Amino acid sequence: MDKSEIDVAAATTNLLTLYSEMETEENVKFYNSWAQDYEQLQKVGFKNFHGIDGSERMLKIAESKGLYQSLTHWMVTADNPLPIESGSYDLVTVVGGLAQQHLPWDILPEMLRVTKSGGCICFTLRAEESDHRCKLLASIQEFVNKGLWEKVVERYVDKWQKEMLPTGVAEEYVDGVVGVYRKK
Template sequence: MALPRGVRERVAAVHGGATLPERLRLYDGWAAGYEQDVAALEYRAPHLAAASLAFAFPAPPAEARLLDVACGTGLVARELHRRGFRCLHGVDGSAGMLERARSTGLYRQLRRCVLGQEPLPAPAGGFLCLTTRSNPSNLRYKAELEAALERLEGQGAWRKVLAQEVERWERATSEEESTQGTGYISGVVYVYQKCPVPPVKEG
């Protein structure tokens, strides 16, 4: 089925942002129409991220502290809320996206934070989740993201729980982006756990 008019162009524009500030500005502009466009793309990342977190947290989830990194308009929080998670924090680099996330009323705290440039707020004992696409035009961004996550791990702040490649993440916007002619692209869900702060040695 053909994509609704303009979806392909808007996705291409955001992914085509040459620099990070430019990409974040493009996300600001996309915030209002984002959810409608990703629905047309059959975007499954929020559902998949919530399923991974529910797997990492078999215990009652209400008090589990979760940081939704690059939270966008809050789609992951909606899925998590349905599964009983209540202690949600979010960060995103786009003020426009954060404004939408705030309007959901589902986050205890939301902050602007540019991953790769600023430290992540770290709820003690918490988990973070993050997703990204694995299609050819996103591979450079994906590599930057993974380098930033590796740095966090190297600093001893966070421990990787899972990095799960998922097929049929969303519909491809072109034949070149599609995985082996399926018409879909793949993506990855990352879940990290905050490392406990070691006790200060006295004496």
């Protein structure tokens, strides 16, 4: 194996262990540090990080960490696909982005497209019911039914993130779900 490549099976096992063994407070700390520090993913074997975000500010924060090989300012939608070749990534993550006011639910085919066969797609979403979440879950299940990916783990997380309000961040936490799927 080339030094720049990773052992996908081992890294995926480590990633799943990380998600399955963390207590709620550990999850909170992990997600709070996600955008600013990818050391957790490095610890489980991932080495090459490419960041894509619609927010230039988030990209500046990411750049300041010195972890990324490339950063791209891009807002992905069904009509604006990623400027990435198909099958490029071992792991695609969307943390906190699959929300009604953020990324549309119909970007899942694009996430799947840029993931290598056997690679994983990891995402988080709020646990509360909404039209957006229902469409997202229906799309996820459609991919399973079509044999495009398989569920590896889906975990309900109490106190997943602090509630986001128009006036700022509240003290209360909302519950969430972490999903990891493997592309077939």
